[in-house]
Amino acid sequence: MRRGSIFGAVATLGTFTGLLKTASAQSSAAGTVKVGLDSGAFTPILKTFAPEFKAATGLTVEFESYPLGNMYDQNLLSLRQGNARFDAFDFWQNFAGDFGPYLTPLEDVGSLETLNFSDVAKPFQLLNYYQNKLVGITIDGDLFVDTYRSDLFDNADEKAAFKAKYGYDLAPAKTYKQYRDIAEFFTRPAKNLYGAVEVTSFFVYAFFMNHFVQIGAEKGVNYGEIFDANMKPNxxxxxxxxxxxxxxxxxxxxxxxxxxxxxxxxxxxxxxxGHIAQANWWTDMAKGASDPAISKVADDIRCAQSWGEVTMLPYGRALGIAANSRNKKGAFTAIAWLQQSANATRWVAETFAQSLMDPWRISMFESPKATFPLQSASGFADNFAQTGLAALHNPKIYLDISIPGTNQYMSSIIQHVQAAINGQVSPMQALQAISSEFDETTETYGRDLQIAHYAEYRARMVKNGYWT
Incomplete structure (x- = not known):
């Protein structure tokens, strides 16, 4: 029997979560807009936003949160029914292909200029298309960076000991070998200090794909392509x-x-x-580690581009409008208001305990003191902004696939790679099981249709200089 989806309902029902709904039956921007966000994105500032939004637009907005684990199932189900649960909703960007059939192309409702779309960093612009139509806009700019402890990396004794052991200077890793050596060097269980941390449950997909993509780039192949042109597993x-x-x-x-x-x-x-020396992780690691309210090492946090040639952009959130919303104009108005640079920056500027939102607009990186007010005095804000901009301007970037069935493809990777990590199967056995299930998912959706979806997605990436 085929395994169940890690993320919830089978991908044939694909779609993620809801953000804005209305009790109004009209299509004009009036009445009430209901916004649903997963609990990780729901923050106290939204309660501040609600009256400001009404004053600015005349619309009433109701924000509702729900557990992260319910994002996929509950919202997909409501999208397939007559009445939308939310007029607009947030979803992980790599599920735009799963949710695409149930979303309203944003340009069918309003203009990209109204969304201030040109300010969105180029890689994040490309993530939310379905059949060449924009069905979402980024609200959470996840990318992998290296968050490291400057008190350890800049320590003269540590630097001398590292060079004596490995023959080169201690610095943020640029290659896997350096990443591995640094991890080994700082792993000191007796002192409760470890050299690295990677997720080995639930979000296994992101870390496996990082290794997979970087190795492909090292070997000079088209990195990260998990299918060939006929959707055969690669x-x-x-x-x-x-x-x-x-x-x-x-x-x-x-x-x-x-x-x-x-x-x-x-x-x-x-x-x-304070138990980890370096973390190749999403940007929320740096955001939290530099927050003195929750981090013991806040004064010693710095960022660098992740090891490897390729910038990784796994997951991240977007906002979209439900196709069955009865207040699409109101939903678009709410999204546009949240996308105004000042409002978006305020959302990101919330402390880690209040918001997991990471910057996605160029203006956010160009105004680090506004985006990271708590960390501006230490120099971290400038360091983070410079690192993020460099990563987003990297000529080599990997953006996750976003086609129908992505939920199932990812679930196969998560299940079987995790089994290999735990020693239940060999690496090749895990990969063969993934390949078999990839084929099964492709046939479920229809190979010819999947070939077309994958070709469109790949062409978009290659046209913009990625994936090659």
């Missing part, structure tokens, strides 16, 4: 096997009792508590 090969091997190797430099099943939230807390 993953059970030496690159995939080496990706899992590296992933398993990194678990030796994490707390032993958690290494084989490291949750994403626990990994962050370990870093905030």
């Amino acid at each position: 993953i059970a090969n030496p690159i995939g096997e080496e990706a899992i091997r590296r992933y398993i190797e990194m678990t030796a430099f994490m707390p032993k009792d958690l290494a084989k099943a490291m949750p994403w939230d626990v990994g962050r807390q370990l870093y905030f508590a």
Whole structure:
């Protein structure tokens, strides 16, 4: 029997979560707009936004949150029914292909200029298309960066000991070898210090794909392509096997009792508590680690581009409008108001405990003191902004696939790579199982249709200089 979806309902029902709904039956921007956000994105500032939004637009907005785990199932179900649960909703950007059939193209309701779309960083602009129509706009700019402890990396004794052992200077890693060496060097269980942290449960997909993509780039191939032109799996090969091997190797430099099943939230807390030297992780790690209210190492946090040639943009959130919304104009108005630079920046500027939103607009990176007011005095804000801009302007970027069935494809990777990490199967056995399930998912959706969707997505990436 085929495994169940990690993220909820089978991908044939694909769509993520809702953001704006209305009780009004009209299509004009009037009445009430209901906005649904997963609990990780729901913040106290939204309660401040609501009266401001009404004063500015005349519309009443109701923000509603729901657990992260319910994003996919509950919102997809409501999108397939007659009445929308929300007029607009947030979803992970790599599910635009799953939710696309149930979303309203934004340009059918309003203009991109109204959304201030040109200010969205180029890679984030490309993530939310379905059949060449924009069905979402980014509200959370996730990308991998290297968050490291400057008190360790700049320590003269540590630097001397590292060079004596490895023969080169201690600095933020630029290659896997350096990343691995640094992790080994700082792993000191007796002192409750470890050299790295990677998620080995739930979000396994993101970390496996990082290894897979970087190895492809190292070898000079079209990095990250998990299918060929006929949608045949391109993953059970030496690159995939080496990706899992590296992933398993990194678990030796994490707390032993958690290494084989490291949750994403626990990994962050370990870093905030001062137990991790470096983390190749989403930007929320740096945001939280630099917040003195929750982090013991806030004064010693710096960022650098992640090891490897390619900037990784896994996950991230977008806002879209339900096709079955009865107040699409109101939903668009709410999204446009949230996308105004000042409002968007205020959302990101919230503390880690209040908001997980990461910057996605160029203006946010160009105004670091406004985007990261708590960290501006230490110099972290400028450091973060410079690192983020460099990563987003990298000529080599990997954006996740976003086609129908992405939920199922990702779920296969998560399940079987996790089994390999735990030693239940060999890396190649895991990859062969993934390939078999990839084929099954492709046939479920229709191979010819999937070939067309993948070709469109790949062409969009290649046209913009990515994936090659």
